Amino acid sequence: xTHPTPEEWMSCLYGEADPxxxxxxxxxxxxxxxxxxxxxxxxxxxxxxxxxxxxxVPASRRRGATAWAQARPLLAASVLLAAGFLAGRLAGxxxxxxxxxxxQARTQIEADLRVAYRPNLEGIASAxxxxxxxxxxxxxDEITAQWAAARLEDRAGVQSLLRRLEARQExxxxxxxxGLIGLARYTGSGFQQAESQFHQLSQTKWSQPxxxxxxxxxxxxIP
Amino acid sequence: xxxxxxxxDEQVMWxxxxxxxxxxxxxxxxRWEKPIQRLxxxxxxxxxxxxxxxxxxxxxxxSRRQDFVSTARFSTWLWRxxxxxxxxxxxxxxxxxxxxxxxxxxxxxxxxxxxxxxAATGQAPxxxxxxxxxxxxxxxxxxxxxxxxxxxxxxxxxxxxxxAEIAEVLGIPEGTxxxxxxxxxxxxxxxxxxxxx
Numbered sequence: 245x246t247h248p249t250p251e252e253w254m255s256c257l258y259g260e261a262d263p264x265x266x267x268x269x270x271x272x273x274x275x276x277x278x279x280x281x282x283x284x285x286x287x288x289x290x291x292x293x294x295x296x297x298x299x300x301v302p303a304s305r306r307r308g309a310t311a312w313a314q315a316r317p318l319l320a321a322s323v324l325l326a327a328g329f330l331a332g333r334l335a336g337x338x339x340x341x342x343x344x345x346x347x348q349a350r351t352q353i354e355a356d357l358r359v360a361y362r363p364n365l366e367g368i369a370s371a372x373x374x375x376x377x378x379x380x381x382x383x384x385d386e387i388t389a390q391w392a393a394a395r396l397e398d399r400a401g402v403q404s405l406l407r408r409l410e411a412r413q414e415x416x417x418x419x420x421x422x423g424l425i426g427l428a429r430y431t432g433s434g435f436q437q438a439e440s441q442f443h444q445l446s447q448t449k450w451s452q453p454x455x456x457x458x459x460x461x462x463x464x465x466i467p
Numbered sequence: 468x469x470x471x472x473x474x475x476d477e478q479v480m481w482x483x484x485x486x487x488x489x490x491x492x493x494x495x496x497x498r499w500e501k502p503i504q505r506l507x508x509x510x511x512x513x514x515x516x517x518x519x520x521x522x523x524x525x526x527x528x529x530s531r532r533q534d535f536v537s538t539a540r541f542s543t544w545l546w547r548x549x550x551x552x553x554x555x556x557x558x559x560x561x562x563x564x565x566x567x568x569x570x571x572x573x574x575x576x577x578x579x580x581x582x583x584x585x586a587a588t589g590q591a592p593x594x595x596x597x598x599x600x601x602x603x604x605x606x607x608x609x610x611x612x613x614x615x616x617x618x619x620x621x622x623x624x625x626x627x628x629x630x631a632e633i634a635e636v637l638g639i640p641e642g643t644x645x646x647x648x649x650x651x652x653x654x655x656x657x658x659x660x661x662x663x664x
Contacts, residue, residue: 250649251642258623258648260630286649289656293609293624296602379490 247279248272257286476541484532495541496525502626503549509621510553512610520556524549546628546636550618557614608658616651619644 248256248269255261256269273280474482476498482491503524507517527548528535535544609617618637622628623644630648634641 251645254645254648255630258630285656286652289652290624292605293620293655296605296609 245272245276247276253279253283253286257283257290477537480532480535480541481537483529484535484537487529487532492525492529495528499542499545500525503545506546506549506621506626507553507556509606509609509625510550510614510617511556512606516556520549520552524552527552540632540635543632543635546622546626546632547638550622550636553618554614608655611658612651612654616647616654619647620651620655623648 248265252261252265252269256266261269273283474494476495479491479494482488483495500521504514504517504521507520507524508514511517511520524545528545535541609620612620619633622633622636623630628636630641630644633644637644
């Protein structure tokens, strides 16, 4: 018989096992007294560990301990007062009287509590309101600052883009200008040359001896 | 004071890390102070020392905030810091006990009694059972476990961490965590016998 490993048993005992493994382990437990005994020991240890559920926090740190210590005498006094009212009337007051006494006791307790705790409550409420307001201001400032930073960043980005465009435009303009100047120069000198050639051609005299006018070179001498 | 929304521990820690935000740090302390104190108390057996260790753990969180990896779980990181502090504390105590032993009896080799461990008080758990409350006795039995079993038992049983997370906290394989848990429970079952209750 193959027994589940202790690791598998731990997964099962702490509910971390795969359902298939869990089912197989449960089935194994039915037929294996050895594992049954071992698992029972582990479970007993688990149960006994559960006996200790103390918070293990020093008394001075327990939140509310001071407030409860302050409230306890007053509450006890209020309860005694109420009990006194009731006990005093147990001799035979009517139900309506008892109800009235009870209402009075409740009013008295409420008044006592209000008197005892008003300064505290007002202080706490005022501190809480102050803290909330301060926190809101802080968040508002932070959001404003972030928004302003984002705007500055956007503006810097756009300015940088514009500068790059201007630089590019400048380069393009210079290139076009250079091209145009070159073209104009070549074109201008070509025209001038052709013009001067035509002019020279028109001035050429066909008077060289021994030449048949039909054989005269049409090529003018170019200076 | 509260953050404007229920941020996760990691988000709050990110604020601590990025801007040394004291408000965010206070929120982390508020959320985790008690669990860390409980862990330290169960590991050291001294609630007042646990308070100091817990404060030390949070001081370390703040001073080493840049070491926190933002993709990791904050709780795992914090548990690890606290467990390491507990181990350091127990080692210091052990050293102090050794020094005291050398000073007192010239190093005769006898084990010095340790205030926080019932197994070392000279009384066997069965003998001290009658003079202690049940919960207190269970606590002391847990304290008598070797540290590496105790850490697993406390983190799993009392703090409810899953085995995988404990493995991450302690930096050991998950299988080892489970076998330590099994051994820890076996040792406890040997110390805490139901017929004694």
